[in-house]
Amino acid sequence: MEIKAEGIARTFFRKGRGTNFFYAVHPTDLTLRSGTLTAVVGKSGSGKTTLANMLCGLLRPTEGRVLFGGENVYAWDDRRRSEWRSRKIGVVPQVSSGLQSLTVLENVVLPSAMYGGADRTGFARELLKTLGVAELSDVYAGELSGGEARRMAVARALINVPELIVADEPTGDLDPEMTRTVFGLLRNAAEKGAAVLLITHEENAAAFADRVFVMEKGTLSPGF
Ligand SMILES: Nc1ncnc2c1ncn2[C@@H]1O[C@H](COP(=O)(O)OP(=O)(O)OP(=O)(O)O)[C@@H](O)[C@H]1O
C-alpha cells in the first residue's frame, strides 16, 4: 500500500497578509509507503498540519492529487472518503478531539465499532496499558489532562491497525519516557506494515524514523 501526493498545495485567504492570499503548502510530491516511518519537522506555522490533513483526507488541496491505490481520494464523495478514513487511516490530531461524553475506553474502541468490525476491546485495554493510562479506562474523556488525552488519542489512532497513520505532534504534552513509548508504538506499527507520518519537534524522532523531512515556509525538503 502507498499513499501518493502529486503536486499537492494549499492556499488560504486571510486578512492582514498583504495579498490576502498565501501558500500554506507549496506544490509537494510525497509518497508514504507501507513499512516506512516518515518524520516531518519544522517551525510553527510552516505548514506541517496543513500537509498532514491533506494526506489523510481531511483537507482538500487547492492543487494536485492524493492517490490511494491509484485512486484520487478527493474525487470521491464525502461519504466514501470518510469511510475510507475510518477504515484505513489512524489520525492523532494535533488538537485532541475525543468525545467528552464517552469514557476513555469507549473513545478508543469507537473507530473499530463504526463499521461493524470485530470487538477490539481487549486490544484497546492493551494499548491503554502500554500508554500508562489503563486506570483511566472508565473516566470520561472530558476529565483528562492534556497528556492523558493525547495518549487516549494515540490508542484510538492505532485501534484499527490502520494502513496509514498520521500523528501530528503526538507527544506534545508527554515526558521523555512516554515519548519513547509512543514513538516505539509508531515504529512497531510501521514494522507491521503501516505507512506512518510523524510530525514532531522531538530531536530524537530521527532515531525512530526511516527518513526525515523539513518543512520551511510551506516547502518540504529532505532532512538528515
Ligand atoms: N484554515 C486556515 N485559514 C487560514 N490560514 C490558515 C488556516 N490553517 C492554517 N493556516 C495558516 O497556514 C500556515 C500553516 O499552518 P499549519 O497549521 O499547517 O502550521 P504547522 O507547521 O502545523 O504549525 P504548528 O507547529 O504551530 O502546529 C500558518 O500560517 C497558519 O496560520
Ligand SMILES: [Mg+2]
Ligand atoms: Mg501543526
